[in-house]
Amino acid sequence: MELIIALGIGLLGGCGVWLLLRPRTFQVVLGLSLLSYAVNLFIFVMGWVRGGRPPFIDPALPVVAGVFADPLPQALVLTAIVISFATTALLLVVLLAARGLTGTDHVDGEEPGE
C-alpha cells in the first residue's frame, strides 16, 4: 500500500514539475494542480497508512488513541484542497487576463524570438 501511494505521489509530482516548467500558461496551471494533488496525498500519508482503523471513537469502548485513525491530516488536507482550489481559480482568471492583454499564452507574455 505504501509503495502504491509513494509511486502515485512521485508520478503526480514529477508530471506536475515538468508541466510547471513548460512555456504555456495552461500547462503551468495543470502542473500546479497535479503538484497540489501530490502534496495533498503526501499530507494524507503523513498520518501513516494503516488499514482497519475506525475514524470515530465508539463511546462504548475505552479510549485508546493508537486504535483510531489520526483525524488531523484529514483536516489539513481539507484545508489545503480548499486553498489550492481557490488559488487555481484565481490563477485561471489571471491566465485569461494575460491572454487577452498580451495576445499570447506564453508565460512571458511574448512569443520567444519576437
Add this chain to the structure above:
Amino acid sequence: MIEHLLVAPIVLPLAVGAALLLVDERRHRAKAIVSLCATLALVALAVLLAARADAPVTHVYRLGSWPAPFGIVLVADRLSAAMVLLAAVLALAALWFSLARWDRAGPHFHTLVQFLLAGLSGAFLTGDVFNLFVFFELLLAASYGLALYGGGAQRTRASLHYIVVNLAASLLFLVGVSLVYGVAGTLNMADIVTRVSALPPADRVLAEVGIGVLAVAFFIKAGMWPLGFWLAPAYAAAAAPAAALFSIMTKVGVYAVLRLWLLVFGGTSGAELLAFGGMATLVYGVVGMLASQNLGALAGYGLLVSSGTLLAAIGLGDAASTAAGLYYLFVSTVAIAAFFLLIELVGRAREAGADVLAVTAEAFGLGTQEAEPQAEVGFAVPAAMVFLGLAFLGCGLVIAGLPPLSGFLAKFALMDALVREEQNPAAAWIVVALLLASSLAATIAFVRAGVRIFWAAERVPPTVRLAEIAPIAALLVVCVALTVLAGPALDYLGEGAQALHAPASYLEEVLGQ
C-alpha cells in the same frame, strides 16, 4: 478583556475587510473613511500590544481555550508585536497615499488591503505551523489581488510569474509542514521543539528535512538568492501603494525563518547556509541596484539587499547582531516603502524621453554634451520638486546607510555586533565588507538616478497632491524618529532578540497550563 487584545489585530482587519466587500464601490468615500479608521485603530492596537509585550513573560492566547498542543495558540512577544506595528504603520501610509487616486482605480482596494493586514498580523502572531500556512495563504491571496491592482499588460505579466512562484512555494510549505507533523506528531511550534529534541536520531533527520523544506519556502518569500529572481519585476510593476505594502512581505519570510530556526534548532545547524545565502543575496541585490534601469527595479533590489543583510546577520551572529538586524529591518522597510510611494510622484516629473535611462545613457555617453553654461541665475524651482528632491535624498540616505539618518545607525550597530562576534570571524568580516560595498553601491545608484531626475535641464513640474506628499513625509518622520529614539528601540529589540535566542519563556508560557 485585555487578554483578547492578542487576537484583535487579526479579527479587526478581517471583519472590516469583509464588511467593506458588501458596500457598493460608488460609496468610495465612506469605504475609504472606514478603512482608514480601522487601520488607525490597528496602529493603536499594535502600540498597545507592543507596550504590553515589553515584559519578561510571553503573552499567549489560546483560541477557544483549547489547551496548548491541541488548540491553536497566538503568541505575542516583543518581535511579533513590533512586526504587527510595522505592518500597521506601512498600511496606514499606503492607504493615505491611495486616497489621492489609487483607491478608485479598481474594485475592492480597501478589502484587499485589510485582508493583507489580517494575514500579516496572523502570520506574525501565530504559534502554530499550519496556522502560519493559512495566514500566509491569506496574505498571499490578497497580495495577488494587489499585484494585479490597476490592470495593464505589464502588471498582469509580472503578476503571473509572482503568483506561480508563490503557489509553488506554498506547496513546498505544505510538504515541510506535513513532514514535521509526520515525525513530531504536532503542529504547535513550542511542542515541535520539545518533541524534536526527544526524537531518535533516524527520525530527527526526517524532522530536519521537513524544517529544511519549510525554510526553502520561506527563502522564496524572502527573496534569497537563487530563489529571488521573481521579486524585482513583480514589485516594480505593482501600483505604488501596493508596492509599499509589499515591502514588508519579504520580511514575513525572514521573520518566519528567524522564529522557527531559532526556536527549533537554537541557531546551530544550517547557520552557514543561512549566512552564505544571505551574502549571495546581498551581492545579487547590489549588482541589481547598480544595473537598475528604472526606480522601481532600484527599490526592488534594495529590498533584496535588505533581505540578504538580514539573513546574513541572523545566520552569523548572536543575539546582539540579531537585535541590530531587527533594527535594520524596521528602518530599511520603512524607507523602501516611502521610496516606492515616491517613485510614482517622481515618475510624473519625468518626460517620456527620460525613459532612456540612467545606466544606458551613461554607457552611450548620451546627455553629456547638452550641459551648456546658462546665464540665468535665479531658476525658480517648484515647491513640489523641492519636496520630492528632499524626500528622495532622505530615502537614499536611509537605504544606503549614510549618516545622519537611522540607516547609518542600523548598519553601524550591525557591523559593531558582527565585529565582536567570535564564532566565525572570517565570515563576519566578509559580511562587514559586503555591507560597506552595498552602501557604496546604493549611494552610486541613488546619486546617479537623482542627478538624472532632479538636475535634468528640461523638466515638467509635477502636479502632486498633499494627500500623496503627506504619507511619504510621515514615513520619513518615522525614520527620523527611529534615529532619535535609536537607544530605546535597540533596547526593545535587543530584549526581543535575547528572548528569541533563549526561548525558555516562550516554551513555558505556550505549553504550561
